């Protein structure tokens with residue numbers, strides 16, 4: 001069954017009564033032996049599940065059956081959100097994905113034209129709105145006049161949300177605005193649904209990323225106005241320093257081999273004390289529960305403290321965020337940073353970019369934690385939220401700006417951020433930030449007026465994967481004497497994740513998924529699928545199976561995304577169906593399982609996805625459905641990743657890998673210590689990918705992430 005078939009199923013009007021028909025599994029699905037042995041949930045257990053079911057309903061898959069008044073209004077605004085029930089209908093698939101306006105989005109020139117012309121999207125939006133309302137000042141006590149009146153938007157109904165598990169009271173019942181709705185279905189007719197096979201094809205061809213100014217997010221003249229203001233994170237110290245426990249394998253990090261290449265690398269440190277950080281930072285580190293450095297921290301912290309540029313590759317969940325935040329903060333404290341204060345143009349000392357909204361928010365929370373009690377102010381801005389809100393956060397003072405690329409460029413275009421003071425530029429998930437999706441935007445960032453040249457700033461790149469060709473691109477951003485830190489199986493999977501590959505044909509996947517999830521019970525599980533539509537479909541399907549599920553993907557409104565993540569984090573919905581938008585960086589406590597319902601198109605993406613479990617010394621399990629009809633290209637790199645991580649390699653997979661041998665793939669099945677190496681050493685033979693990420697279809701094709 002191809003994607004078209006999925007679509008056909010999804011748009012069936014009587015979705016709520018749809019009963020999936022399973023075809024008998026054409027493949028043996030137990031090649032590796034499915035060792036789940038927990039008692040399947042009894043039907044009574046399932047039926048006690050009004051609450052489970054309700055979670056799900058509240059989280060966005062409810063039919064319109066009990067849509068509250070306000071939300072009914074909201075949905076009306078969004079055009080034609082049906083009340084007839086069934087998620088497929090409620091989500092406006094009809095409007096968005098499958099209607100005749102599928103390719104109506106014509107103007108591809110948007111973002112840069114808008115940016116360069118200073119034709120800021122929201123300003124133009126507001127002038128069209130006829131100057132409605134004036135800036136009333138910021139929430140949280142920041143009251144200023146009305147210089148920003150153009151940023152005023154209707155902040156009314158969407159202020160609350162559920163990012164950190166807190167749900168507003170109104171969430172009970174379906175009157176929470178949380179029904180599945182398309183942000184693009186608000187009547188413009190232009191869609192705004194961004195993704196492969198959907199409306200994003202623009203004049204110049206494929207639109208890999210899409211900034212607010214292009215109409216994707218904020219105040220575009222034709223698109224829906226983004227009014228969402230994320231709820232402020234909790235301010236109390238306990239919440240700021242809340243953390244989960246390191247796992248039983250944390251100490252095993254010490255045995256991982258590390259290689260540093262480049263000249264004159266400073267020696268690694270072994271303890272936090274050796275870093276000689278100021279007392280406040282040390283207090284914060286202790287409050288965060290960090291007692292021992294992870295390998296990437298041991299090597300990266302002294303390198304950054306020495307002022308060197310760095311490209312660091314270390315396994316998922318091994319503490320890369322603190323590895324760059326702590327030395328940057330230490331420098332800022334040492335340099336005696338002046339307290340941030342209100343200014344129309346803020347000039348941060350540090351800019352951190354990451355590819356997804358949820359990830360950048362997480363990095364911001366880490367920055368806020370480690371800078372607690374200092375005068376350093378961190379700010380986060382990302383797409384899908386009201387632009388005026390981002391601006392209000394910034395003008396209050398900004399030393400560390402955490403941003404997704406699209407929102408960052410919009411804000412720079414609005415002259416709210418000056419780049420002259422930038423001393424640190426951090427690209428988290430750097431390979432993703434430099435690939436064909438975000439690479440052009442990053443290049444524009446470093447050539448923006450005022451941005452110090454690479455000689456004048458410190459540039460730091462972190463990821464668990466770093467394909468060679470992307471490393472070469474990175475040279476443009478880094479000083480030539482940058483250092484390269486490779487921790488263990490770079491580009492390899494974390495060994496704390498037990499990987500299982502099952503041969504499952506397309507027609508049998510759902511049945512297998514349900515079987516596995518029933519065995520898993522309430523343990524937190526992320527299920528990755530390849531497309532946004534399939535994410536909705538599978539989530540709905542699981543709901544019908546009475547498995548409490550929510551979903552996250554690039555077509556959900558930001559409020560819905562945050563709600564979904566919040567429900568997953570707090571355990572309310574123990575199953576999160578996700579596209580690759582959630583593959584990187586997300587650090588969620590107690591994710592015990594990752595299931596690749598669909599394998600991703602690249603092995604690097606596989607490594608990131610399974611890295612959502614088995615973090616920080618904890619163990620986790622990853623099960624992947626391998627469909628020989630579509631996944632054979634991954635057989636070879638999968639064999640390598642499995643064997644490098646000392647996992648069992650199924651014989652059938654080895655056979656497929658052998659029969660689909662790709663000349664030029666030189667990674668041997670076993671034995672390479674570093675899966676990715678510093679390309680300055682010459683041609684690497686150690687890259688894990690059967691074909692490179694930048695050649696492969698990129699997951700961003702299906703997503704607009706920032």
Ligand SMILES: Nc1ncnc2c1ncn2[C@@H]1O[C@H](COP(=O)(O)OP(=O)(O)OP(=O)(O)O)[C@@H](O)[C@H]1O
Pocket residue numbers: 243244246289290291292293294297314315316317318319320321322463464584585586587611615616
């Ligand atoms: N030294 C430490 N001691 C205890 N916990 C730590 C330490 N360093 C990091 N952690 C915790 O480990 C978890 C994973 O860290 P982090 O998210 O920075 O990993 P990462 O390497 O960036 O992962 P990914 O590649 O998935 O982005 C976080 O919860 C973080 O607070």
